[in-house]
Amino acid sequence: MLLNGTITGLIMGGILSLPVLGVAVIYGITGIPNFAIGVIGVFGGFITWYLFPYNMGLAILTGVAACFVVGYVTQRVLLTPISEMGGDSTLFFIITVSLGFVFEGIIRAVFPRPNISIALPRLGTVRFAGYSVEAFKLVALGFAILTLVLIRISEEYTEGGKSWQATSQNLKLAKLVGIGTTRVFSIASGIGCALACVGAIFWGSLYNLDLSSGWDLGFMGFIVAVVGGIGNIWGGMISALVIGMVMSFSGYFLSGMWQSVILYAIVILVLIVAPKGILGSERSL
Amino acid sequence: MRDRFERVLILLILLAPLLFSLRGGYLQQVSGYVYLFLVQGYVAWFLFFKSGQPFFGYSVTMAIGAYGTIVPALMAERYLPLFMLASAVAASAVGVIIFLATSRARGFYVSMASFLLAILFPKLIEALQDTTGGRSGLYFSGLSGPLGLRNLYLLVILFTVAVVAFFFWIMNTRTGRILTLISENERLAQAVGIDTFWYKIAAYAIAGFISGLGGALYVNYTGFVSSVDIEVFSTVYIFFIPLIGGSRVRYGPILGALFVILVPELLVPVERYMRIFFGLIFILVIVLLPEGLAPSIQKLLARARRKP
Numbered sequence: 407m408l409l410n411g412t413i414t415g416l417i418m419g420g421i422l423s424l425p426v427l428g429v430a431v432i433y434g435i436t437g438i439p440n441f442a443i444g445v446i447g448v449f450g451g452f453i454t455w456y457l458f459p460y461n462m463g464l465a466i467l468t469g470v471a472a473c474f475v476v477g478y479v480t481q482r483v484l485l486t487p488i489s490e491m492g493g494d495s496t497l498f499f500i501i502t503v504s505l506g507f508v509f510e511g512i513i514r515a516v517f518p519r520p521n522i523s524i525a526l527p528r529l530g531t532v533r534f535a536g537y538s539v540e541a542f543k544l545v546a547l548g549f550a551i552l553t554l555v556l557i558r559i560s561e562e563y564t565e566g567g568k569s570w571q572a573t574s575q576n577l578k579l580a581k582l583v584g585i586g587t588t589r590v591f592s593i594a595s596g597i598g599c600a601l602a603c604v605g606a607i608f609w610g611s612l613y614n615l616d617l618s619s620g621w622d623l624g625f626m627g628f629i630v631a632v633v634g635g636i637g638n639i640w641g642g643m644i645s646a647l648v649i650g651m652v653m654s655f656s657g658y659f660l661s662g663m664w665q666s667v668i669l670y671a672i673v674i675l676v677l678i679v680a681p682k683g684i685l686g687s688e689r690s691l
Numbered sequence: 692m693r694d695r696f697e698r699v700l701i702l703l704i705l706l707a708p709l710l711f712s713l714r715g716g717y718l719q720q721v722s723g724y725v726y727l728f729l730v731q732g733y734v735a736w737f738l739f740f741k742s743g744q745p746f747f748g749y750s751v752t753m754a755i756g757a758y759g760t761i762v763p764a765l766m767a768e769r770y771l772p773l774f775m776l777a778s779a780v781a782a783s784a785v786g787v788i789i790f791l792a793t794s795r796a797r798g799f800y801v802s803m804a805s806f807l808l809a810i811l812f813p814k815l816i817e818a819l820q821d822t823t824g825g826r827s828g829l830y831f832s833g834l835s836g837p838l839g840l841r842n843l844y845l846l847v848i849l850f851t852v853a854v855v856a857f858f859f860w861i862m863n864t865r866t867g868r869i870l871t872l873i874s875e876n877e878r879l880a881q882a883v884g885i886d887t888f889w890y891k892i893a894a895y896a897i898a899g900f901i902s903g904l905g906g907a908l909y910v911n912y913t914g915f916v917s918s919v920d921i922e923v924f925s926t927v928y929i930f931f932i933p934l935i936g937g938s939r940v941r942y943g944p945i946l947g948a949l950f951v952i953l954v955p956e957l958l959v960p961v962e963r964y965m966r967i968f969f970g971l972i973f974i975l976v977i978v979l980l981p982e983g984l985a986p987s988i989q990k991l992l993a994r995a996r997r998k999p
Contacts, residue, residue, distance in 0.1 A: 504973035511966030632803050663818040670811035678792045681800040
């Protein structure tokens with residue numbers, strides 16, 4: 407049971423960490439809490455599902471690219487101008503929730519079914535210490551870890567990553583040395599939404615996606631990010647894995663409904679005891 | 692003079708739907724909902740916008756009032772008023788506990804803790820479905836039994852007017868002025884020797900109590916409550932009321948409540964696209980009218996008056 411619970415928890419945490427990374431990237435760089443990220447990700451998941459019968463690779467690529475464009479455009483057209491006018495966290499909460507309503511409405515209006523499952527290939531099973539696990543789930547976990555490592559590497563060793571860091575640490579100075587901060591914000595938002603889309607595709611393959619999944623995934627992504635220390639990528643990853651474990655182990659002892667109650671109660675407790683999350687926030691709120 | 696005129700105008704606007712009680716039916720029912728959400732909207736106006744407390748658990752305090760009334764009343768209906776009062780006290784206590792528990796944190800984290808509670812609470816109601824009815828909900832006749840629907844509607848209006856009058860009154864008292872100072876510059880308030888801690892507790896206690904009592908009245912008016920009614924979006928809608936209407940103006944939440952409740956009603960013919968329009972309208976109002984509807988209407992009227 408211990409090994410089973412650990413592996414399931416790691417996988418759940420791994421998938422969860424993708425929208426969490428999305429939240430962390432967007433918040434860490436732009437300083438804007440985007441509550442629509444989950445709904446935008448699920449919108450991409452629905453696009454992938456719709457195009458899936460034609461070509462799997464193209465479907466995934468189109469879904470992820472669509473989310474990148476949505477993230478880029480909404481940041482460029484809506485969120486950055488509001489931020490420049492002095493918008494605060496409360497205003498962004500309202501704006502991004504409203505944006506979430508719009509994309510939830512688009513999913514409802516455009517796609518023929520409100521509840522879908524994405525049939526990604528399962529790739530057989532892997533046996534380990536007498537326990538077998540679907541290779542596909544390991545791919546999902548591996549993808550999450552690889553994404554985290556890639557983001558970290560690109561932050562440290564590429565020009566773009568350095569301009570991200572500069573923008574996140576000192577916006578005025580970044581502007582002064584000629585960094586196109588508006589473009590950096592838009593790209594960060596696009597990447598965050600694209601990551602949420604990949605998370606939604608994995609989620610839709612393991613479970614299913616419906617109209618409320620975007621909110622569930624987005625809110626969950628957000629609270630996991632807050633627990634890890636919002637804007638802190640490593641904190642978000644650790645927090646996602648811990649919460650995945652909590653979800654996995656509580657599933658053995660409690661019914662599904664109590665599972666969510668315990669999870670949220672733990673998260674609230676963490677916020678009360680350590681208001682800045684496990685590893686602390688990289689931005690001051 | 693202008694202030695008194697504004698107060699009388701607000702009172703008249705609030706009392707105007709009394710006319711609906713003559714006809715009953717759909718308009719009476721919908722306007723009753725507007726009033727019940729207006730109460731919650733004024734709670735958000737008072738606590739968030741006027742006292743500067745970053746609280747997002749309005750659906751929780753409202754739900755405590757609703758469930759704290761209906762669950763015991765199904766066992767002993769004759770003590771209904773007592774249960775309503777007790778549930779309001781419980782909601783007030785929960786508000787204070789949330790404040791105390793998050794007092795070490797700063798703004799955004801307090802918002803997140805109370806917002807998470809708003810996500811958690813419906814799940815707790817579903818987990819306790821044997822007692823609370825979960826998503827299927829609980830039904831009872833409540834006050835509509837002894838009072839009748841029309842009198843209950845009148846009670847809802849009177850309660851709303853009393854709540855609005857109370858908030859206007861308290862904001863004019865010393866306590867209200869100190870709360871405004873805390874929201875604008877807490878350090879300054881502390882520097883001049885004000886113990887802001889107790890004033891903030893008072894704000895949470897008052898807001899929790901009124902929100903809880905509003906929830907108790909809500910469940911009596913609807914005769915039903917389920918976990919779906921208190922989902923996290925209720926808190927979002929409640930918060931939208933003063934924000935959309937205009938938090939700087941006293942009658943802003945009235946316009947906000949009309950907007951938040953009536954816009955979905957008007958969009959029923961295009962139900963499939965409702966969320967798209969709803970979200971877009973909110974974004975447009977916030978972007979184009981950042982101070983809310985009421986101040987913008989005020990400016991338009993002033994401009995129209997100036998023209999010969």
